[in-house]
Structure formats: C-alpha cells, structure tokens
Amino acid sequence: MTAAPPRTILRAASLFDGETHRPASAGPTDVVVEGGRIVAVEPASAETRADVEVAFLMPGLVEAHAHIFLDGAELDFAVRTDYLKADAETMVATARANVARTAAAGVTLVRDAGDRYGINDRIRGELAADPAAPLRLRSPGLGVKRPKRYGGFMARDIGEGVDPSATIEAMVEEADDVKVILTGIIDFEAGGVKGAPQFSAAELATIVEVTRRAGKRTFAHCSGLDGLEVAVEAGIDSIEHGFFMTRAILEVMAEKGIAWVPTFSPVHFQWARPELAGWSATTIDNLRRILDGHLEHVGLADRLGVNLVAGSDAGSPGVPHGTGLVDEIFHFLDAGLSMTAALTSATSRPRRLWACEGGRIAPGEPAELVAFDASPFDVPAALRGAVTRIAR
Numbered sequence: 001m002t003a004a005p006p007r008t009i010l011r012a013a014s015l016f017d018g019e020t021h022r023p024a025s026a027g028p029t030d031v032v033v034e035g036g037r038i039v040a041v042e043p044a045s046a047e048t049r050a051d052v053e054v055a056f057l058m059p060g061l062v063e064a065h066a067h068i069f070l071d072g073a074e075l076d077f078a079v080r081t082d083y084l085k086a087d088a089e090t091m092v093a094t095a096r097a098n099v100a101r102t103a104a105a106g107v108t109l110v111r112d113a114g115d116r117y118g119i120n121d122r123i124r125g126e127l128a129a130d131p132a133a134p135l136r137l138r139s140p141g142l143g144v145k146r147p148k149r150y151g152g153f154m155a156r157d158i159g160e161g162v163d164p165s166a167t168i169e170a171m172v173e174e175a176d177d178v179k180v181i182l183t184g185i186i187d188f189e190a191g192g193v194k195g196a197p198q199f200s201a202a203e204l205a206t207i208v209e210v211t212r213r214a215g216k217r218t219f220a221h222c223s224g225l226d227g228l229e230v231a232v233e234a235g236i237d238s239i240e241h242g243f244f245m246t247r248a249i250l251e252v253m254a255e256k257g258i259a260w261v262p263t264f265s266p267v268h269f270q271w272a273r274p275e276l277a278g279w280s281a282t283t284i285d286n287l288r289r290i291l292d293g294h295l296e297h298v299g300l301a302d303r304l305g306v307n308l309v310a311g312s313d314a315g316s317p318g319v320p321h322g323t324g325l326v327d328e329i330f331h332f333l334d335a336g337l338s339m340t341a342a343l344t345s346a347t348s349r350p351r352r353l354w355a356c357e358g359g360r361i362a363p364g365e366p367a368e369l370v371a372f373d374a375s376p377f378d379v380p381a382a383l384r385g386a387v388t389r390i391a392r
C-alpha cells in the first residue's frame with residue numbers, strides 16, 4: 001500500500017489565476033495541492049486550517065526570450081566580446097548563475113533564444129534531470145541565418161539560396177522551438193534596420209512548414225517593415241522584437257494568431273544609459289522615438305487581440321536575467337495594458353501557445369506557483385519584491 005501524497009492547503013488573500021484576478025475584497029481562496037498538482041481551488045472556509053498563508057498567489061512567470069549563456073549585467077563591451085572566447089565551463093557557470101537569478105524573480109519557465117556554444121542545451125538537460133530544479137528551459141539550440149549576416153553568436157548558416165528543409169529537419173529532433181534570424185539589428189544612429197531580410201517569404205514558409213510537421217513552433221528575430229511583411233506572409237509563430245511595427249502588420253498578426261514578444265528592455269537600456277555606448281543627441285532622439293512607437297503599437301496590439309508575450313532578451317547589454325522580465329511587464333503597463341493583460345502575457349498565454357501545461361491556478365494543473373508580499377493589482381511594485389516559490 002502506498003501512502004497518500006502530501007496534501008497542502010495554500011490560503012491566498014488575493015490571487016491571479018493566469019487569466020483573471022480575484023481581489024482580496026472577494027475573500028480568501030484555498031488552493032489545495034497534492035503530489036505537486038492543484039486538486040481544488042475554493043473559497044476559504046473557517047473550518048479548514050491552512051498550511052501556508054500568503055498575501056498574493058499567481059502562476060510562476062514565463063520568460064519568453066532570454067540568452068541563458070550571456071550575462072546581461074555585464075556592461076563592459078570589451079569584457080562581453082572576450083567572454084565569447086571563454087571556455088565552456090566558464091559559460092556554464094555564468095548560465096547557472098543566470099538560472100538562479102531568473103528563479104529568484106519568480107520565473108518557472110524560460111525559452112532560450114539561441115547560442116552557438118550549446119550552453120542552452122546543456123543547461124536544459126541539467127534542469128530536466130533535477131526534480132528540484134527551480135525552472136525549466138526550452139532550448140532552440142542554434143538559430144538559423146544566412147552567411148555573413150547578423151546573428152553569428154546564436155545561429156548556424158544556411159548557404160545563400162540553399163533550401164532550408166534538410167537543416168530544419170535535422171534541428172527539430174533536438175530543438176524545442178526553431179529560431180530564425182530574419183533581419184539585422186536596429187542601427188540606432190540611422191534610426192532603422194539595415195539590409196534586406198535574410199530569408200524570402202517562400203523560404204521562411206518552408207522553415208515554418210517543416211517545423212510544424214514535427215509538431216514544433218518557429219520564432220523569428222525580426223524588426224523593420226520589410227522583415228515584418230515576410231514574417232507575417234510566411235505565417236511565423238512568433239515575432240521577436242518587432243520594432244518599427246505598423247497597424248497593418250498587427251491586423252494580420254491578430255488574424256493569423258501570430259505572437260509578438262516586443263523585448264523593450266535592450267532598447268530602453270540604450271536610451272537610459274546613452275553614455276555607455278557614447279550615443280549622440282540625435283541617436284538618443286532616435287532611441288526615444290523608437291521606444292515611443294513601440295509603446296504605441298504594443299498598446300494597439302493589446303486592443304486588436306494580438307497574442308502579446310513578455311520576454312526581455314535577458315543577456316543583452318543592460319538586461320539582467322530575472323529582473324529584466326519584470327521590467328518588461330512594467331513596459332507593458334506603460335503601453336497601456338491592464339495588470340491582468342500584462343500578467344496573462346507572462347503566465348498562461350505563452351504556455352498555451354507552446355502547448356505546455358501550467359500557467360493557471362486550476363484543478364489538474366501543476367502547482368508551479370509564486371507568492372508575493374502584496375498584490376501587484378494594489379501595488380505594482382510588489383512584483384519587484386520578495387518572491388516565495390510554492391513548488392518548483
């Protein structure tokens with residue numbers, strides 16, 4: 001005879017269940033957990049004694065865009081360049097520290113966005129093998145790009161004009177998601193994206209189709225109108241960054257269900273600390289204009305019903321792991337999203353889009369929960385405060 005799994009009653013003064021907010025005025029809620037799963041969610045009764053009482057309970061956060069091998073807190077460009085020549089053990093140590101920081105912010109699931117050294121795959125394996133690991137990592141391994149184009153630190157080349165099918169078929173065996181480097185990065189001094197997209201709409205559609213055949217999803221590094229047009233025409237699953245967005249592109253994204261991970265944080269950092277890169281007054285103006293356009297379009301995306309997902313590009317200069325994701329939630333609030341919409345984009349929505357369980361406080365779901373000392377619906381800054389991890 002086996003013993004019954006331990007049963008824990010969590011009593012939350014208020015909670016966000018992944019989709020809706022139950023305020024303290026509605027009375028406390030008991031979340032009953034058995035064997036790591038939620039078995040009941042019910043109004044607290046005076047007869048039952050809670051094992052744990054918390055002020056505010058919600059599902060663990062999801063960081064949808066991070067480079068786990070890069071230290072975002074490292075601001076010295078020379079040190080960052082040298083780091084790319086470091087040995088694997090140094091990078092693994094950095095990645096483990098990044099996992100700890102990410103977990104400390106209340107994150108329980110991370111989607112890595114590519115690294116050419118395979119540290120992401122190695123960390124994914126370490127975490128998967130440890131039942132007590134604080135989070136799980138999805139890894140794309142390397143992304144794909146065209147030769148001599150942007151993305152060398154995170155992607156492999158598919159020769160110019162070569163059909164991507166064979167490369168993608170090999171990649172999807174190991175990759176949780178397929179990352180495509182579709183465009184270059186933003187040229188802040190010029191205030192635009194340089195160069196044509198790395199793949200045509202037909203080539204990208206092939207990548208999407210081969211990936212879907214394996215039951216997996218694509219996400220594309222993409223900014224600028226030329227790249228955005230290619231991405232939506234090919235029906236990519238998720239657009240990452242998406243600077244220089246337009247209403248017309250957002251309308252197609254809403255219609256096709258294409259997700260958007262707008263990653264405000266790396267550009268916001270360049271604007272907030274222009275002295276580090278030595279940006280001129282003109283460039284600082286460009287950065288502000290880019291951010292204002294992004295705020296406007298993220299607000300519009302929310303109103304149009306686009307699948308907004310929070311991801312910070314942690315590991316980029318000035319974007320530390322963990323706190324970067326929380327900053328991204330605040331950028332969503334600045335764009336006009338409600339707290340409910342912002343938290344949905346960082347809990348239940350990415351998990352639903354990636355067909356992962358969890359992200360909701362409901363019977364049958366894994367008890368991957370985090371608690372805060374106050375409700376962010378009352379005090380948004382509570383999200384930056386102490387986090388109590390209930391399970392994983």
Ligand SMILES: [Zn+2]
Pocket residue numbers: 065066067113313
């Ligand atoms: Zn990235």
